[in-house]
Amino acid sequence: MDPAVGGRRRAALSKQARYWFDNTLAGGAAALIGWLAVACLVIVVPASAVLVWTDDRAPDDRWAKAAAVWRSVGQTLRLGGEAGSPLRVALSVLLALVALFYVSTLVSLITAAITEKLLALRRGHSTVLEEGHTVVLGWSDQIFTVVAEIAEANTNQGRRAIVVLADRDKTDMEEELRTEAGDTGGTRIICRNGRPTDPVALERVSPATADVVLVLPRDEPDEDAEIVKNLLSLRAVIDDDCRARILAVVRDSRYRLAATLAAGPGAFVLEIDDITARLVAQCARQPGLSLVYQELLDFAGDEFYVVDAPAQAGRTYGEAQTAYVTSTVVGIVRADGALRLHPTPDARLCADDRLVVIAEDDDTTVEAHEPAAVDTSVIVSRPPTVVRPERMLLLGWNRRARRIVRHLSDHVAPGSVLHVVADGEELTAAEAGAAVPQASAGLTVELRRGDPALPETVNALDVATYDGVIVLGPDRGTCGGAPDDRTLVTLLLLRDLERTSGSPVAVVTEMTDDRNTAIAPVGPGADFIVSGKLVGLLMSQISQNWHLAELFEELLAPGGNTIQLRPAGHYVRAGCTASFATVVESASRRGECAIGYRSRDRATTGPDYGVRVNPRKTDVRRWNGNDDVIVITRL
Known part of the structure; x- marks a missing residue:
């Protein structure tokens, strides 16, 4: 017999034997047991x-x-x-x-x-038996910032726990948090699977024994109704006298009242779209302001604290401001819990009042043996206020654009112009102009059709003639990709236009993902308002100190105290050498509270880009004419 033929026959028999064996295995458990016994x-x-x-x-x-x-x-x-x-x-x-x-x-x-x-x-269906923990309901881009910041705040508080409830796989949540939030130190991260709108699932995270419950926003404002349902379910599983404080976030103002009613007394609801729009409008007129808010909102540097100050009882607020060298006093919390941000200097402190300070930590606010020296000889009088019309440029349009236009119109001088360059069938000149309140005659809105992501659109603009440029991305789900993708393209075109023209452009950019700021083609120290990170930082700060909810609401509300960047030459003589205590005294004389400064000479040098919040009052430096003083003042 031919060996090749014999080989093929043996191969065929082998295949038939394997096929028969596979068929017997497919017979089920009995066949498996039989073959196991034979083996x-x-x-x-x-x-x-x-x-x-x-x-x-x-x-x-x-x-x-x-x-x-x-x-x-x-x-x-x-x-x-x-x-x-x-x-x-x-x-x-x-x-x-x-x-x-x-x-x-x-x-x-x-x-x-x-x-x-x-x-x-x-x-993740087992019940969490914790007390004094932080409960996070829902899953969104903000969760990584919230977890990382709360873990940072807990570094000196022993072992704490953050419990996350979301309708996702428990293992996937834990893996993403480890990757994105990084090392959480002694803070344990516990994830549970379940819908936050389900009272049975809510019971698993023990909200009744928690210290604070955070309800994360949904990606779209149309889903704010689910936040209200989350809050109703939460109230169904906890008592009215529960120790847990509730903080929720909605995007649309139409749902804020409903969410507040659903959350119950003592809860706080943030409206993030309006906060984002207000910050974009402020930063467009004051380049560098976003860096100040970043410093105040994260736990890495100096931030707001509420501290006991029994030694200040009977003194005035002005005297308390000069009593601390390493902390900056910015307000008072009265015994009844009412917060007074930057009251008048003659406001008297009572025995049970507490101080609102900017400090490195809550235990670093220590009264100095003697106040820092003040050189009154370099203090200058307030220069006359010069109000001039402004020219602003808005590239792109989304659901927050109307709010941005409205906030700009509240503060610009009469005769100011806002040019809007955007594309989209839903955007009309009437809609852009309707964003300006009828009572405001200060701002005129002009619409030009064009796609800000196209070179011919951006190159046709005389960008150097504008006092500020705002770049907005489209709403999520309307552009066929991530909103930041088109924003990055627009920034790249602006950067090229800036390079060819030789004229710097002051740009403030709204983004949804903080990771994209690292690759954005802009100059060092540029202003970014990252809505996702902003809400995460706000929630983290308020969760650690409930009084800060009222403080941030006033800082970000119209008509109240706000953070401003003012030329240093308005406070001390340009080119002089003086302590920061001298600047604080000069600001106090005109009813303002100086909390730091920005050195324009270091505006392009990281990591702080010239921003210094809460410097020691004894620090002495040369105050140049292009430096800015950071103040809290009422507009």
Whole structure:
């Protein structure tokens, strides 16, 4: 026979044998058990025979050796192994099979129970037994900032816990938080699976024993109704006298009242679209302001604290401002809980009042032995206010654009112009102009059709003639991709136009993902308003100190105290050398509270880009004419 033909025949037989074997395995559990028994016998019977035939003590009789082989096989396979009459052998095998069935069933039940328990733990369906923890309801881009910032705030508070409830896989949540939030130190992260609108799922995270409950916003304002439902479900599982404080975020102002009513008394609801729009409008007129808010909102540097100050009882607010060298006093919390941000200097402090300060930590506010020296000879009088019309440029349009236009119109001088360059069938000149309140005659809005992501649109603009440029991305889900993608293209075109013209452009950019700011083609120290990170920072700050909710609401509300950048030459003589205490005194004389400065000479140098919040009052430096003083003042 031809060897090649024989080889092909053997290969065909091998394939048929494998096919037959696979079909028998497909027969189910009975076939698997049968093949397992055959495989065991193929190994056990020959091995037992060798053991018996090689044993010097084995009987000489062949049937006796066979019985010994049977006993060895039976003991190995736990089949009894009794020798004797066929009935005796059959009964021993039957009893062994019953015992084997019982034991294997018991083991399988125990294994199934353990597996079910492990699966339940992996699914995140077990109840959290914690007290004083932070509960985060929902999953959005803000969660990574919230977890990272709260963990940073807990570094000196021992072991704390953050419990996350979201309708996602528990393992996936834990992995993403480890990757995006980084090392959380002694703060434990506990994830549970479930819908935050389900009271049964809410019970798993023990909100009644939590210190604070944070309800994260949804991606779209149309989904704010679900936030209201989350809050209603939360109120269904906790009592009115529960210790937990509730902080929620909505995007649309139409849902803020409903969310506040659903959350119950003592809760606080942030409206993030309006806060974002207000900051964009402020930063467009004051380049560098976003860096100040970044410093005040994160826990990495100096931030707001509320501290006890019994030694200041009976003194005035002005005297308290000069009593601390390493902290900046910016307000008072009265005994009834009412917060007064930057009151008048003659406001008297009572015994149970507390101070609102900017400090490195809440335990670093220590009264100095003597106030820092003030050089009154370099203090200058307030220069006359010069009001001039402004020219602003808005590239792009989204749901927050109308609010941005409205906030700009509240503060610009009469005769100011805002040019809007945007594309989209839904945007009309009437809609752009309708964003300006009828009572405001200060701002005129002009619309030019064009796509800000196209070179011909941007190159046709005389960008150097504008006092400020605002770049907005489209709303999520309306552009066929991430909103920041088109924003980055517009910034790239502006950067090229700036390079070819040689004229710097003051640009403030709204983004949704903070990771994109690292690759944005803009100059160092540029202004970014990242809505997702902003709400995460605000929620983290308020969760650690509930009084800050009222403070930030006033800072970001129209008509109240706000943070401003003012030329240093308005406070001290340009080119002079003086302590920061001198600047604080000069600002206090005109009803303002100086909290820091920005050195324009270092405006392009990281990581602070010239911004210094809460410097020591004893720090002495040369005040240049292009420096800015950061003040809290009422417009």
